[in-house]
Amino acid sequence: MRVFSPRKFPGKLIVVEGIDGSGKSTQLALLSQWLRSRGFGVVFSEWNSSPMVKGTTKRAKKKDMFTPTTFSLIHATDFADRTERHIFPPLRAGSVVCADRYAFTAFARDVARGVSRRWVRNLYRFAVRPNLAFYFRVSLDVALGRILGGRDALKYYEAGMDLRLSRDVEESFRLFQGRIIDEYEAMIEEFGFRVMDATLSIEAQQTQMRAIVEKELDLTHTNGLLRTPWKGTLDANGIPADFL
Amino acid sequence: MESPLTFYEEGLPGIDTEALCGKLLVIEGPDGVGRSTQIRLLRAWLEHSGHAVMDTDMARSALMGKAIRLAKEGNTLGPLTMSLLYATDFADRLQNEIIPALRAGFVVLTDRYIFSTIARAGARGSDAAWIRQVFGFALRPHAVFYLKAGVQDLLPRVVYARGGFDYWESGMDVRLGKDLYASFVRYQTRLIRSLDSMARRYDFQVLDASRPPDKIFLDLKKRISKLLQTRRPRRKPARAARPEAAAAEA
Numbered sequence: 001m002r003v004f005s006p007r008k009f010p011g012k013l014i015v016v017e018g019i020d021g022s023g024k025s026t027q028l029a030l031l032s033q034w035l036r037s038r039g040f041g042v043v044f045s046e047w048n049s050s051p052m053v054k055g056t057t058k059r060a061k062k063k064d065m066f067t068p069t070t071f072s073l074i075h076a077t078d079f080a081d082r083t084e085r086h087i088f089p090p091l092r093a094g095s096v097v098c099a100d101r102y103a104f105t106a107f108a109r110d111v112a113r114g115v116s117r118r119w120v121r122n123l124y125r126f127a128v129r130p131n132l133a134f135y136f137r138v139s140l141d142v143a144l145g146r147i148l149g150g151r152d153a154l155k156y157y158e159a160g161m162d163l164r165l166s167r168d169v170e171e172s173f174r175l176f177q178g179r180i181i182d183e184y185e186a187m188i189e190e191f192g193f194r195v196m197d198a199t200l201s202i203e204a205q206q207t208q209m210r211a212i213v214e215k216e217l218d219l220t221h222t223n224g225l226l227r228t229p230w231k232g233t234l235d236a237n238g239i240p241a242d243f244l
Numbered sequence: 245m246e247s248p249l250t251f252y253e254e255g256l257p258g259i260d261t262e263a264l265c266g267k268l269l270v271i272e273g274p275d276g277v278g279r280s281t282q283i284r285l286l287r288a289w290l291e292h293s294g295h296a297v298m299d300t301d302m303a304r305s306a307l308m309g310k311a312i313r314l315a316k317e318g319n320t321l322g323p324l325t326m327s328l329l330y331a332t333d334f335a336d337r338l339q340n341e342i343i344p345a346l347r348a349g350f351v352v353l354t355d356r357y358i359f360s361t362i363a364r365a366g367a368r369g370s371d372a373a374w375i376r377q378v379f380g381f382a383l384r385p386h387a388v389f390y391l392k393a394g395v396q397d398l399l400p401r402v403v404y405a406r407g408g409f410d411y412w413e414s415g416m417d418v419r420l421g422k423d424l425y426a427s428f429v430r431y432q433t434r435l436i437r438s439l440d441s442m443a444r445r446y447d448f449q450v451l452d453a454s455r456p457p458d459k460i461f462l463d464l465k466k467r468i469s470k471l472l473q474t475r476r477p478r479r480k481p482a483r484a485a486r487p488e489a490a491a492a493e494a
Binding site: 084 | 253257310320322327377381
């Protein structure tokens with residue numbers, strides 16, 4: 001079965017994946033700032049953020065209305081809306097699109113909820129195949145420590161409480177996120193993930209990421225990518241360094 | 245003996261189709277063909293004959309009803325998103341309305357099923373195999389009655405009964421003509437062609453819906469009577485193997 005639609009856009013798609021608390025969002029934010037400062041047109045898209053279904057997802061989560069299938073489908077709907085608005089058009093225009101979680105999140109989570117691997121891969125077949133997919137590998141203990149360091153408690157669905165694996169939230173989190181890690185690990189080869197050691201320092205990870213992006217996306221040439229008309233480097237707000 | 249309902253493909257995780265003893269009947273057909281009129285009549289007749297009836301229609305799920313309404317009010321609903329909004333709505337109704345009703349022995353009348361969504365996706369240029377596989381978790385109904393009519397038969401109903409053309413029923417998001425009328429004709433022609441082409445794959449019973457509503461109703465009644473006459477299988481001992489039943493037998 002063909003997974004993903006072929007790339008036929010001048011733009012580039014970079015995605016980050018990993019369990020909650022792996023530090024992927026921090027790394028992607030740093031990467032996209034760096035790309036912007038080099039004059040690329042960068043568009044950012046985050047999992048589960050489409051205004052069309054976000055309210056519905058929130059309400060349904062609160063009321064525990066989801067089955068594994070509807071949970072999977074509503075996230076695919078969110079993804080389709082973002083694809084049609086924020087991913088296809090900027091890629092066609094030559095932007096670098098940075099996605100915090102991509103279809104792989106569904107492949108890992110939905111399968112961990114008991115949905116068929118084949119079915120969920122077909123569901124996302126319309127998605128563009130990323131140019132680079134980074135997987136932030138981290139142990140459950142580290143992830144758990146990072147999540148609980150930042151907020152009070154684990155969330156219901158994040159801990160897979162809907163699956164009734166355990167009545168203890170932390171235990172349920174371990175079981176559910178453990179399944180998700182197994183799915184991610186199995187996808188490394190299937191999709192050619194770039195595996196990042198998410199226990200390294202933030203700086204060390206970012207240096208590695210930038211080197212990979214530099215090499216793989218061939219950023220030294222214009223090759224159809226949008227570039228700012230400004231000469232020289234831009235700061236984080238897109239203002240040329242020598243402007244003021 | 246009747247065989248239990250099956251899924252088109254892999255099906256929903258954790259659903260025992262053996263326990264679904266009701267009947268799943270689908271009324272399909274283009275916009276304005278008179279599906280809801282027939283469902284109203286059928287419901288009254290079936291209940292009069294002593295059957296418990298549950299009816300369900302697209303975009304009526306507790307989960308997605310509001311989201312679909314809001315999405316259709318805006319003007320930037322893309323074709324992939326539209327297909328998946330309806331697929332999510334369908335999945336919610338299947339798991340939370342249709343399957344529980346079938347388990348309780350109801351006759352479930354569904355005003356359209358997965359086929360209209362497949363046809364709409366096709367009319368918007370989406371990959372047909374993709375959306376068919378997305379709907380692989382749907383139950384194969386006992387019967388799909390396809391009310392077949394041409395665009396010319398739909399026009400009077402749309403104009404006289406509804407007072408005009410609807411934006412979405414006219415496919416204005418893909419704008420196939422210079423006004424609502426022109427787009428309606430071309431869009432509905434595509435949908436009808438698409439439904440026609442599904443008739444064999446999904447085993448539709450095709451009914452001529454250019455006839456007056458009472459004739460269509462008699463036709464449906466005859467077909468459904470036949471379908472309901474097939475005797476229900478006697479409760480097998482295996483199915484009654486609940487602990488209390490086993491204890492009572494012992």
